[in-house]
Amino acid sequence: xxRYDAPPTSGDLAFSLLTLGGLRLAVPQADIxxxxxxxDIDPASPPPNGIGWIRLGRQRWPVFCLNGELxxxxxxxxxxxxxxxxxxxxxxxxxxxxxxSLLHLPAAxxxxxxxxxxxxxxxxxxxxxxxxxxxxxxxxxxxxEYVKTMIYETH
Amino acid sequence: MSVANxxxxxxxxxxxxxVGAHQMVHxxxxxxxxPIPLTPPHCSHALILEGHILPVWDxxxxxxxxxxxxxxxxxxxxxYAGSDGRQLGAIQLVGPPVRATxxxxxxxxxxxxxxxxxxxAISCFRHGDQVVPVVDVAHMFSDACxxxxxx
Numbered sequence: 060x061x062r063y064d065a066p067p068t069s070g071d072l073a074f075s076l077l078t079l080g081g082l083r084l085a086v087p088q089a090d091i092x093x094x095x096x097x098x099d100i101d102p103a104s105p106p107p108n109g110i111g112w113i114r115l116g117r118q119r120w121p122v123f124c125l126n127g128e129l130x131x132x133x134x135x136x137x138x139x140x141x142x143x144x145x146x147x148x149x150x151x152x153x154x155x156x157x158x159x160s161l162l163h164l165p166a167a168x169x170x171x172x173x174x175x176x177x178x179x180x181x182x183x184x185x186x187x188x189x190x191x192x193x194x195x196x197x198x199x200x201x202x203x204e205y206v207k208t209m210i211y212e213t214h
Numbered sequence: 215m216s217v218a219n220x221x222x223x224x225x226x227x228x229x230x231x232x233v234g235a236h237q238m239v240h241x242x243x244x245x246x247x248x249p250i251p252l253t254p255p256h257c258s259h260a261l262i263l264e265g266h267i268l269p270v271w272d273x274x275x276x277x278x279x280x281x282x283x284x285x286x287x288x289x290x291x292x293x294y295a296g297s298d299g300r301q302l303g304a305i306q307l308v309g310p311p312v313r314a315t316x317x318x319x320x321x322x323x324x325x326x327x328x329x330x331x332x333x334x335a336i337s338c339f340r341h342g343d344q345v346v347p348v349v350d351v352a353h354m355f356s357d358a359c360x361x362x363x364x365x
Contacts, residue, residue, distance in 0.1 A: 174357035193248035
């Protein structure tokens with residue numbers, strides 16, 4: 060049975076799987092506020108290292124397009140059609156993605172990022188397996204913090 | 215005079231390293247390495263082995279003898295005592311490891327260059343015309359080397 064059709068089993072955690080330039084990045088499903096079409100991005104006066112803004116109600120949030128190495132891209136790839144708005148606790152950022160899908164992962168299969176791989180201020184906090192491949196784990200808060208740092212490093 | 219058994223690991227760039235015979239527990243041919251973004255250049259990939267996700271060290275990159283992200287066809291899986299008990303990690307190789315018996319009188323100083331041997335090696339011995347540092351696997355796979363930049 061396809062994993063997206065099977066109901067989650069006890070002990071599974073819900074994630075959203077973001078595809079960013081070939082990188083598969085999973086964040087807790089609760090961290091995703093909404094998904095918006097890329098066509099709704101306002102490209103005028105983009106934020107530093109961002110590509111535009113997405114408006115939700117009366118507020119607008121910065122939109123970033125990150126490549127597979129989580130470095131900023133400054134153009135909008137044609138195959139990136141979904142904007143994932145992540146709630147980082149009071150403020151939000153949006154990531155332009157190729158695809159966003161739902162995923163359930165067994166809690167026992169999640170692992171913290173090995174100490175030898177961990178650098179301060181980086182958003183990848185853990186690893187998991189899916190279909191024999193390694194997934195990167197992060198969160199809205201870690202990605203928002205990283206984006207803020209990314210801005211300061213290049214300006 | 216005492217002797218010990220070791221595995222000699224060919225790293226590339228004419229460098230070899232040694233681990234205790236009991237430390238190398240597996241050899242992976244054509245390992246499927248996944249790059250993990252924003253990680254140290256010398257430990258930037260992970261592989262899956264029997265349901266476990268292992269960090270992969272490239273000692274030649276650490277020494278400045280190879281570029282990060284090079285292709286590899288072989289990886290040695292090593293065991294060490296971590297904070298949570300027995301842990302596994304992998305080391306990229308350029309060829310099959312060689313079994314050796316090392317005696318005390320083969321001990322020699324660590325090579326002066328590359329200087330970065332001093333960060334990861336605990337001793338050194340001569341094997342034929344090769345100088346082979348013995349690496350501290352537990353130290354390598356801790357966070358001690360993560361934030362240091364490649365020269």
